[in-house]
Amino acid sequence: MHALVATVVHHPEDARILHRQIRALLDAGHRVTYIAPFADRGVTPWQELTPVDVPRAAGRRRAGSLRAARAALARHAPDADLLLFHDPELLLALPRRRPVTVWDVHEDAAAALLTKPWMPRPLRRPLGPVVRGFERHAEQHMHLILAEEGYRGRFALPHPVVPNTTYVPDRPERAPGTDRVVYLGHLSAARGAHELVEMGRRLRPHGVRVEVIGAADPSIRPMLREAQLEEAIHWYGFVPNDQALRMVSGALAGICLLQDTPNYRSSLPTKVVEYMAHGLPVITTPNPAAVSLVTQRPEGDCGLVVPFGDAAAAADAALRLRSDPDLRNRQAATGHRIARTSYHWPVQAELFVRQLEEWAAAAAPAGGPRPSTPDTLPLPVQAPAPLEAVAPAGEAAKRLPL
Numbered sequence: 517m518h519a520l521v522a523t524v525v526h527h528p529e530d531a532r533i534l535h536r537q538i539r540a541l542l543d544a545g546h547r548v549t550y551i552a553p554f555a556d557r558g559v560t561p562w563q564e565l566t567p568v569d570v571p572r573a574a575g576r577r578r579a580g581s582l583r584a585a586r587a588a589l590a591r592h593a594p595d596a597d598l599l600l601f602h603d604p605e606l607l608l609a610l611p612r613r614r615p616v617t618v619w620d621v622h623e624d625a626a627a628a629l630l631t632k633p634w635m636p637r638p639l640r641r642p643l644g645p646v647v648r649g650f651e652r653h654a655e656q657h658m659h660l661i662l663a664e665e666g667y668r669g670r671f672a673l674p675h676p677v678v679p680n681t682t683y684v685p686d687r688p689e690r691a692p693g694t695d696r697v698v699y700l701g702h703l704s705a706a707r708g709a710h711e712l713v714e715m716g717r718r719l720r721p722h723g724v725r726v727e728v729i730g731a732a733d734p735s736i737r738p739m740l741r742e743a744q745l746e747e748a749i750h751w752y753g754f755v756p757n758d759q760a761l762r763m764v765s766g767a768l769a770g771i772c773l774l775q776d777t778p779n780y781r782s783s784l785p786t787k788v789v790e791y792m793a794h795g796l797p798v799i800t801t802p803n804p805a806a807v808s809l810v811t812q813r814p815e816g817d818c819g820l821v822v823p824f825g826d827a828a829a830a831a832d833a834a835l836r837l838r839s840d841p842d843l844r845n846r847q848a849a850t851g852h853r854i855a856r857t858s859y860h861w862p863v864q865a866e867l868f869v870r871q872l873e874e875w876a877a878a879a880a881p882a883g884g885p886r887p888s889t890p891d892t893l894p895l896p897v898q899a900p901a902p903l904e905a906v907a908p909a910g911e912a913a914k915r916l917p918l
Contacts, residue, residue: 764791776824
C-alpha cells in the first residue's frame with residue numbers, strides 16, 4: 517500500500533503522526549509519502565519516507581500554506597492508495613481526484629477554538645457551529661479515525677478509535693529521582709504554562725527544578741524566556757518524541773496542569789500515559805480522564821491530583837513525593853504496570869494498520885486505473901477568515917471539496 521500522509525499544522529516529528537502511525541506503516545512494509553512543513557520546522561525527513569515540503573500553517577496566516585498543500589495533494593494523491601490527513605484545515609485543500617481518504621481527528625476542534633490565541637475572541641464561539649458542520653459533512657464523504665473515545669458523541673456515525681497510547685518499555689530505564697520534575701508537550705495558557713512557571717519559582721528554593729520540553733504558543737514565549745533567565749524553569753523547546761522520552765526518565769514526577777476547558781474534559785492527555793510508561797508518578801489537575809487513570813484504577817494510584825490553576829498545590833505535591841520514597845516508588849511502579857498492560861502502542865499499531873489496509877483494499881478497483889473525478893477549484897487568493905468564519909454551518913459545509 518502507498519499511503520499519502522499530510523499535515524500543515526503539526527510538527528513533522530509529531531509523536532502520533534510520525535513516531536506512531538507512520539512508523540507503524542513503514543514497519544508493516546508500506547510506502548509512505550509525507551506532506552509536512554519540514555523546512556519551516558528545521559526538520560530532516562527520515563530516509564524511509566518520500567517527503568514533500570509545504571509551508572507551515574500558523575496563526576492567522578494559513579491561506580498560503582493551504583494553497584501549497586492543495587497543489588501537493590493534487591499532485592501526489594492520484595498515485596496513492598490511501599490519503600491520511602491530520603488537520604481540519606486540510607478539509608479546504610483536498611482534491612477531488614484522490615484515493616480513499618481518512619481524517620485522523622486529534623481534538624475537539626470546535627472546543628479548541630475557545631483557547632486559540634490567534635483566533636479573534638468575538639469569532640471563537642460563532643465558529644463552533646461552522647466546525648461542527650464541517651465534521652458532519654466530512655463523515656458522510658470519508659473515513660474518520662478518532663483519537664479519543666470521548667469524541668464519539670460529536671458524530672452521527674460510528675468511527676474507529678485509535679487512542680494516543682505510547683511505546684512502553686518492559687521496565688523503566690531509571691527509578692524516579694528527587695531533584696527535577698518534567699513537563700512534556702506543547703505549551704499554552706490553557707495547558708498550564710503560567711502554573712508551570714510559578715511552580716518552578718516555588719520549587720527552586722527546595723533544590724527541585726522544573727524541566728519543560730515542548731514548543732510554545734507565541735503569546736507565552738516571552739514569559740518562558742524570562743522564567744528561563746531567572747532559572748525558574750529549564751525550557752528545552754521542541755524535542756523529537758523519542759529523545760524527549762529519554763529525557764523524562766528518572767525525574768521525580770511528570771506534570772500535567774491542563775485548565776478546565778471544554779477541549780480537555782473528554783481527552784486523556786497523552787503526556788500522562790507517557791509519564792507512566794517511563795516510571796514517573798503523575799501530578800495532574802482534575803481533568804476527568806486523567807483522574808480516572810491516575811487515582812481510580814483498581815491497580816492503585818499512580819499520581820496525585822491538584823486543583824485547577826493552583827501552582828502552590830502542584831509544588832506541594834512534588835515536595836510530598838520527594839519526601840516519601842515509598843509513595844513515589846509505589847506510584848511509579850503502578851503507573852508503569854497500567855501503561856504496559858493497557859496503553860502499549862504496538863497493540864494499537866496493528867489494529868491501526870489493519871484498518872487502513874481494509875479501507876484501501878475495499879476502495880481499490882478490480883482492474884485498471886482508479887476512478888476519479890475532476891480536481892477541485894483553487895482556493896481564493898485572499899479569503900477573509902472572518903467572512904468564512906461566520907457563514908452558516910450548512911453553507912460552509914457545502915463549500916467543502918468532498
